[in-house]
Amino acid sequence: MQIREAAADDWPRIWSFWHRIVAAGETYTWDPDTSEDAARALWMNPAKSVHVVEDDAGVVVASAYVTPNYGGPAARIANAGFMVDPGHAGRGIGRALAEHLLVVAKAEGYRGMVFNAVVETNPAVHLWTSLGFTILGTVPEAFDHPRHGRVGLHIMYRAL
Numbered sequence: 802m803q804i805r806e807a808a809a810d811d812w813p814r815i816w817s818f819w820h821r822i823v824a825a826g827e828t829y830t831w832d833p834d835t836s837e838d839a840a841r842a843l844w845m846n847p848a849k850s851v852h853v854v855e856d857d858a859g860v861v862v863a864s865a866y867v868t869p870n871y872g873g874p875a876a877r878i879a880n881a882g883f884m885v886d887p888g889h890a891g892r893g894i895g896r897a898l899a900e901h902l903l904v905v906a907k908a909e910g911y912r913g914m915v916f917n918a919v920v921e922t923n924p925a926v927h928l929w930t931s932l933g934f935t936i937l938g939t940v941p942e943a944f945d946h947p948r949h950g951r952v953g954l955h956i957m958y959r960a961l
Contacts, residue, residue, distance in 0.1 A: 802854055802855070802856055802857065802894065802897065803854070803855045804852055804853070804854050804855075804897065804898060804901045805852065805853060805855070806850070806851065806852055806853075807845070807851040807852055807853045807864060809845070811853050811861055811864075812841050812844075812845055814853075814860070814861035815844065815845075815853065815861060815864045815884075816837055816840065816841070817861075817886075818862075818884060818885075818886035818887065818888075819840055819844065819864070819884055820835075820837070820840065821887065822884050822887065823835055823840070825947070826945075826946070826947050827920065827922070827923070827946060827947060827948070828920050828923045828925070829882075829920075830918045830920075830944065830954070831843070844864070844866060844882070846866075846868070848868055848869075849866040849867065849868040850866060850867045850868070850905060850909065851864065851865070851866045852864065852865050852866070852898070852901065852902060852905070854885075854894055854897070854898050856889070861886075862885065862886045862888075862889040862894055863883070863884060863885040863886060863889070863894050863895065863898050864883075864884055865881060865882060865883040865884070865898050865899070865902050866881060866882050867879050867880070867881045867902055867905060867906045867909065867911070867914075868880055868881070869911075870914075870915050870917070877910060877911050877912045877913075878911065878912060878913050878914070878915055879906045879909075879911040879913070879914040879915070879961075880914070880915060880916070880917065881902055881906070881914060881916070883895060883898060883899060883902075883925070885898070895925065895928055896928060896932075899928060899929075899932055900932070903932070903959075903961065906961055907961040911961055912960065912961055913958060913959060913960045913961055914934075914958070914959050914961060915956065915957065915958045916929065916934070916955070916956065916957040916958075917954075917956060918940075918943075918944075918954040918955075918956070919954065919955040919956075919957050920944050920946065920952060920954060920955075921939060921944075921952050921953040921954065921955055922946060922949050922952050926955065926957075929957050929959075930957075932959065933959045934957040934958060934959040935957065935958060935959070936955045936956070936957055937955075937956045937957065937958050938955075938956050939953040939954065939955050939956070940953055940954045940956070941953045
């Protein structure tokens with residue numbers, strides 16, 4: 802497994818799992834009908850530090866980005882987005898990518914990382930807490946989950 806900065810030509814390989822994850826409507830607050838062009842602009846924005854994970858065969862199996870969550874005097878607090886191809890889940894890829902991006906964020910001068918809207922039923926909540934993130938609060942019944950109905954959105958934070 803190799804983790805590296807993403808290149809523009811990685812987008813089609815990221816899109817192959819990005820659209821399936823978002824369309825499922827279970828873990829992201831983005832519109833499940835997001836077009837490929839809109840998704841590319843959202844994920845591959847030049848203001849973001851985007852990374853990918855390649856398996857031993859060179860297949861992109863995950864991607865993540867880090868970007869400022871706020872502007873101005875609060876710009877040293879990062880935000881991030883993570884996606885692992887569902888066909889490769891449960892192999893430690895998400896953890897390896899998260900640990901990598903926490904190091905990248907700190908090296909880029911961020912003092913902390915915040916997630917603004919983690920769906921409380923998302924299995925990644927366990928990953929984030931195991932990596933030292935705390936739940937600062939939960940917006941109750943803020944997310945219409947296709948299987949669980951209305952569930953909360955956690956706001957999570959970790960100092961770097």
